[in-house]
Amino acid sequence: MQACPECGDQVQIGQSARLNEIVDCAGCRSELEIVALDPVVLALAPEVEEDWGE
Numbered sequence: 001m002q003a004c005p006e007c008g009d010q011v012q013i014g015q016s017a018r019l020n021e022i023v024d025c026a027g028c029r030s031e032l033e034i035v036a037l038d039p040v041v042l043a044l045a046p047e048v049e050e051d052w053g054e
Contacts, residue, residue, distance in 0.1 A: 002040050006030045013040050 001010045009027030013034070017023075021034045022045050031045040 002042050004028060004030060004032065005042055005044060006032075011042060 002013055003009070004011050004025040004027060007025060007028040007030070009025055011025050012034060013022060013023065017034055017037065019034060019037055023032050023034065023042070023044065024030070026033055032042040033045040034042050035043045
């Protein structure tokens with residue numbers, strides 16, 4: 001379990017968690033990215049942006 005950086009609710013992180021995996025916070029519905037594994041660190045996931053064909 002880790003605290004959501006947005007709302008502070010506890011987020012369940014599975015044993016098979018991978019670096020850069022996206023998880024959802026049940027409390028605020030934010031998409032969070034696992035940015036470190038030992039210890040687990042969560043950050044807000046970057047917004048998906050248009051690439052306009054680049």
